[in-house]
Amino acid sequence: MSEDMNQVEVKNYEIGDHVKGQVTKVEEKQVVVNIPFSKVDGIIPISELSSLHIEKASDAVTEGDELDLEVLKVEEDALILSKRKVDALKAWEDLEQRFKNNEVFDAEVKDVVKGGLVVDLGVRGFVPASLVEAHFVEDFSDYKGQKLSFKIVEFEKEKNRLILSHRAVVEQEKGNKKKGLLESLSVGQLLEGTVQRITDFGAFVDIGGIDGLVHISQLSHEHVEKPADVVEEGQKVQVKVLKVDRDNERISLSIKDTTPGPWVNLSEKAPKSSVLTGVVKRLVPYGAFVEVLPGVEGLVHISQIAHKHIGTPHEVLKEGQEVKVKVLEVNEAEQRISLSIKELLEKDTEENFDYVLPEESKGFQLGEVIGDMLKNLGK
Incomplete structure (x- = not known):
């Protein structure tokens, strides 16, 4: 009776079937899994373990792991399986929702390659160098293993193309911070800032994520010919908020108003x-x-x-x-x-004061005396 039961329980799997399996052995270039109701073991080649390139199977799974798999080939003594295809199918569904919702999510940088970063999201995600940061980065080697926030900027499942951006997240956060700061500012408020840029007409001061302009006339109580004469880039300064234009995101600041005026005392x-x-x-x-x-x-x-x-x-x-x-x-x-x-x-x-001519003690003007002398000389 037990033999009849075993025959009933044995299932003949076909290509494309999805199965669950438990890892029983991890070899260098493949993984052996036990498949319920199968008379043969399942084999996962290293190339079918991950969407990314891996050097050895143990980089992707460990003994005892329960895996969702897809049948690639049916052989007499084994089922050839893929973990990568099932992971990708689930991942594309999830990523499509993230893309539609413009969602921000965290992921680990798996590798640094020429032109950018690689992220494993069940499928290979690529971050071009220009989309890593809002500023120029010369060497990306330190990014490997880092967890960063990303947004999906290009999604093409048919072409297996997934482009991510960390820069978009940074700029979004900066924009939100800037908006919040603009809302919180009030005329007359005193703040500490850092001189970011100097121009002919004044200096731009960073007050915590947004720049405000200190016009040349607001740099000092004294007359200023060139802003560079009184401030320098990187200098910490106290400023007073003179005007906030939230619609155009412009802030007018004064350094002069934070210092004692020349008329004090x-x-x-x-x-x-x-x-x-x-x-x-x-x-x-x-x-x-x-x-x-x-x-x-x-x-x-x-x-x-x-x-x-x-x-x-x-x-x-x-x-x-x-x-x-x-x-x-x-x-x-x-x-x-x-x-x-x-x-x-x-x-x-x-x-x-040689510009003032004194009067003679007898009441005569000096000019009159000189005039009389000249008349006498002419005679």
């Missing part, structure tokens, strides 16, 4: 009645603006330029000229400082 740096040396910056009909400290210009009213009457400041002053001035009044709140040149002329008129 000016009453201590330039107290009333103190004498300072300054440079004439601008001449206007009603006086002259003199820079007495970096970023601080005070007004010398036309009435405070000379003892004698002058029609315009241009008669006795010129831009760029160095002069000594006396502080008459300081108003930090309104950022105004009143200066006088005239009040210093009483002490040292001719030595320091």
